[in-house]
Structures are given as structure tokens and as C-alpha cells.
Amino acid sequence: MTKPLISIEALARRYPKHGGGETTVFQDVWLPIRKGEFVCLIGHSGCGKTTILNVLAGLDQPSAGVVIVDGREISGPSLDRAVIFQGHSLLPWMTVMQNVAFAVTSRRPDWRKDKVRAHCQKYIDVVHLTGSEHKKPAELSGGMKQRVGIARALAIEPKMLLMDEPFSALDALTRGSLQDEVRRICTATEQTVFMITHDIDEAMLLADRIVLMTNGPEAKIAEIVENTLPKDRQRTDIHKHANYYALRNHLLDFLVTRSKTFASEIGAKGYDPRHPPVVRPGAKPTAVETEPPKAASA
Numbered sequence: 001m002t003k004p005l006i007s008i009e010a011l012a013r014r015y016p017k018h019g020g021g022e023t024t025v026f027q028d029v030w031l032p033i034r035k036g037e038f039v040c041l042i043g044h045s046g047c048g049k050t051t052i053l054n055v056l057a058g059l060d061q062p063s064a065g066v067v068i069v070d071g072r073e074i075s076g077p078s079l080d081r082a083v084i085f086q087g088h089s090l091l092p093w094m095t096v097m098q099n100v101a102f103a104v105t106s107r108r109p110d111w112r113k114d115k116v117r118a119h120c121q122k123y124i125d126v127v128h129l130t131g132s133e134h135k136k137p138a139e140l141s142g143g144m145k146q147r148v149g150i151a152r153a154l155a156i157e158p159k160m161l162l163m164d165e166p167f168s169a170l171d172a173l174t175r176g177s178l179q180d181e182v183r184r185i186c187t188a189t190e191q192t193v194f195m196i197t198h199d200i201d202e203a204m205l206l207a208d209r210i211v212l213m214t215n216g217p218e219a220k221i222a223e224i225v226e227n228t229l230p231k232d233r234q235r236t237d238i239h240k241h242a243n244y245y246a247l248r249n250h251l252l253d254f255l256v257t258r259s260k261t262f263a264s265e266i267g268a269k270g271y272d273p274r275h276p277p278v279v280r281p282g283a284k285p286t287a288v289e290t291e292p293p294k295a296a297s298a
């Protein structure tokens with residue numbers, strides 16, 4: 001892998017237990033993320049996904065390990081890392097334009113008002129909210145509010161976009177169209193994204209790599225699944241691709257069964273948390289994988 005933009009190294013989070021001792025939620029989590037990559041994190045409730053995202057955002061401190069962004073260890077929140085939460089978290093007394101402009105002005109305090117306005121308008125247009133600039137959040141649907149959150153995050157042009165189940169509170173139709181928009185925008189702008197989801201189909205549509213976590217406590221990265229569907233995949237025909245069922249069944253099987261039994265699965269094989277197994281469901285083995293083992297030299 002070329003030098004990653006983000007490097008999660010030996011991350012762990014422990015909390016004090018009632019009655020003494022500590023619970024380790026997750027441990028020894030290592031993950032490099034390349035610039036422009038879309039990474040989804042999947043795992044059962046309680047394995048520590050939100051905690052990892054909060055550490056990446058600088059909103060929480062790990063008990064061990066570090067996160068390096070662009071060669072520097074992070075030590076707190078930064079406008080380099082924008083977060084989109086499940087709830088849109090807009091300022092209710094501000095209009096759409098003001099909500100987006102507020103974030104842009106924090107990032108670019110030296111910009112003149114008209115420059116900020118033109119910049120915000122570009123992102124409001126990108127999420128298809130043209131004409132709603134003067135509306136306040138109470139006048140918007142759930143999907144529109146989430147679009148404002150996305151426009152606001154993109155408008156600050158962060159090094160990394162962090163999303164915690166951003167579409168989970170939306171109806172299926174709105175969710176689908178917003179997923180399409182996010183994919184279109186992130187691909188066009190080569191945005192680096194780290195997203196938590198419980199939705200396998202969402203991960204298959206959006207992610208380049210899907211990171212699978214075992215169940216907590218003491219959760220770890222079990223596997224990294226490379227998306228074997230074509231880069232130009234579309235929601236409408238994704239299921240027609242030859243690798244679709246292999247990929248989907250692999251993810252489903254992990255969530256239903258292997259997330260619980262992973263510890264016994266690796267017992268015999270060994271496990272290196274720095275290099276969790278990488279799998280490509282449905283893809284032909286690469287030359288390296290098919291190469292016969294070399295004879296031992298004297």
C-alpha cells in the first residue's frame with residue numbers, strides 16, 4: 001500500500017467496570033486508509049464502531065494507540081475531519097445557507113462574505129437543495145436536513161469525512177437517493193471517507209473496502225473485505241454482477257455466524273492484528289495467491 005493518509009495504529013478503548021476492573025471494548029485495531037478511499041466499518045452493536053469514529057474525529061481519547069493523519073498524530077477535533085451523524089445536528093435558528101456558511105467561515109475566517117456564499121451555494125447545489133437556501137431546519141424534511149449536513153461537511157473540504165450511520169433514520173427511497181449522491185460526490189471529489197453502517201447493501205454500494213469487526217468485548221478487526229464489484233456500479237444493476245452474491249453472502253455469513261466464532265476460527269491459523277486477512281469474495285485468486293510455494297533453499 002502507498003503511504004496512507006490516515007493510519008490507525010494499535011488502538012484500544014477500555015472503560016472502568018462497575019465493581020472494579022476494566023472492560024476492553026476493542027483492542028489492537030490497526031487500519032491504514034488511503035487518500036480517496038471509501039471505507040465502511042461493520043460489526044454488531046457494542047463492538048466499538050462509534051468509539052473508533054469518535055477517536056478519529058478527536059472527540060474521544062483512546063486508552064492505547066494513535067491515529068496519524070497526514071503524518072501527524074491527532075490530539076483533538078479539527079476541521080480536517082468533518083463528521084456527519086445520524087441526526088443532522090443543524091443549528092435550528094439558522095437557514096440552510098447560514099448553517100453551511102457558519103462551518104465554512106470557521107474553516108476560512110479570512111474569506112469575504114461573497115466568496116463564502118458562492119462556495120456554500122456550490123455545495124448546496126451539489127446536494128440538490130437549490131431553492132431552499134433560506135429555509136430553516138424546521139421547514140425541511142428529514143432527508144433534506146441530512147442533505148444540509150452533508151453539504152456542510154463537504155463545504156469545509158475536509159481531509160476526511162466521518163459518517164456514523166448517516167442514512168439510518170431515513171425512509172428507503174430517500175436513503176437510496178442520498179447514497180447515490182454521496183457516492184457520486186465522493187467519487188468525483190476523491191473524498192476520503194470512513195463510514196459506520198449496519199447495512200450490508202449500503203456498504204457494498206459505497207465502500208472500496210469493508211472492515212469487519214468481531215463482537216465485543218475485546219473486539220478486533222477480523223477481516224478486510226475488498227469490494228469486488230465494478231467501480232462504476234449502480235444501485236439499479238449492482239445485483240446483476242457476477243460477484244454480487246459471493247460478496248453479499250460473505251458479509252452476511254460473517255455477521256450471522258463468524259463475528260461470534262472468529263476467535264476459534266483463527267485459533268489454528270494464527271492472527272496478526274497489524275495485517276488482518278484481506279478477502280476478495282468472488283474474485284479470481286491473484287497470481288501471488290496461486291503461485292506454488294517456493295522450494296526451501298539451502
Ligand SMILES: Nc1ncnc2c1ncn2[C@@H]1O[C@H](COP(=O)(O)OP(=O)(O)OP(=O)(O)O)[C@@H](O)[C@H]1O
Nearest residue numbers: 015016025043044045046047048049050051052216
Ligand atoms: N462512557 C462510557 N462508559 C462506559 N462504557 C461505554 C462508554 N461509552 C461507550 N461505552 C461502551 O463501549 C461499547 C462500545 O460502544 P460504541 O457506541 O462504540 O459501540 P457501537 O459498535 O458503535 O454500537 P452501536 O452499533 O450500537 O452504535 C459499548 O458496550 C458501550 O456500552
